[in-house]
Amino acid sequence: MTVIAIDGPSGVGKSSVSREVARRLGYGYLDTGAMYRAMAWLCLSRGVTDAGDVVEQVRGADLEISTDPDVREILVDGIDVTEEIRSPEVSTNVQVVSAVQDARDELIQMQRDVIAATAPGIVVEGRDITTVVSPDAPVRILMTADEAVRIARRAKENTGGADAAAIAATRAQIADRDAKDSATTSFLTASDGVHTLDTTHITFEESVAAVLGLVEAAQ
Ligand code: C5P
Secondary structure, three states: OEEEEEEOOOOOOHHHHHHHHHHHHOOEEEEHHHHHHHHHHHHHHOOOOOHHHHHHHHHHOOEEEOOOOOOOOEEEOOEEOOOHHHOHHHHHHOHHHHOOHHHHHHHHHHHHHHHHHOOOEEEEEEOOHHHHHOOOOOEEEEEEOOHHHHHHHHHHHHHOOOOHHHHHHHHHHHHHHHHHHHOOOOOOOOOOOOEEEEOOOOOHHHHHHHHHHHHHHHO
8 A cells, every 4th residue: 555645734735736646546545634624513513622521522432534636525424524624713723623632633643544444545644644653654745834924725625715805814824823833743844754744836737746756756
């Protein structure tokens, strides 16, 4: 099983690049952030915030996630939450799950199971893939970009435009999430053996080509 592990902060563009790399290689694709979001959606919709109760919810949940890069679909206990997990409420409160180590351990195990079941290879993206989920992956990449660029990219994704109001709202959201996430996962600097791909000054196509180049070099 070939695993391409990609980590990075919010708004760096790792999801769209990872999906495209998976399509070009005929690989599966796993968005681990969607799994944390789905579990946060479940906890929030049931009013569960206590760490112990969160772990219980995660253990009891039936999570199904598409690994087809062209099918964006995630189900919790049979309910399609693909759209709901992108809401501002989930984005702002996802740490209700991701800050709880026992909940992380459950999700990490599920991610490893998905990886093991997906042939011939899989692109996996998140915050701790290169370091925890798949530290032995033959290709490990940390995608970075200057904060201003990440904010503009995410604002465009959220609202379709990158005007001043959208940028101001997105700046606060990204800074807040990265600060909270940094407390549990280390994704701002590359650990040993992880390639850093700085996408500040390169296009989407160039980012895809750079990842494919690293995959080829590893073969
Ligand atoms: O990638 P995305 O921004 O959708 O991730 C949502 C949240 O899920 C992150 O802000 C983080 O709290 C959590 N996450 C994580 N570990 C991962 C992927 C996501 O803690 N591997």
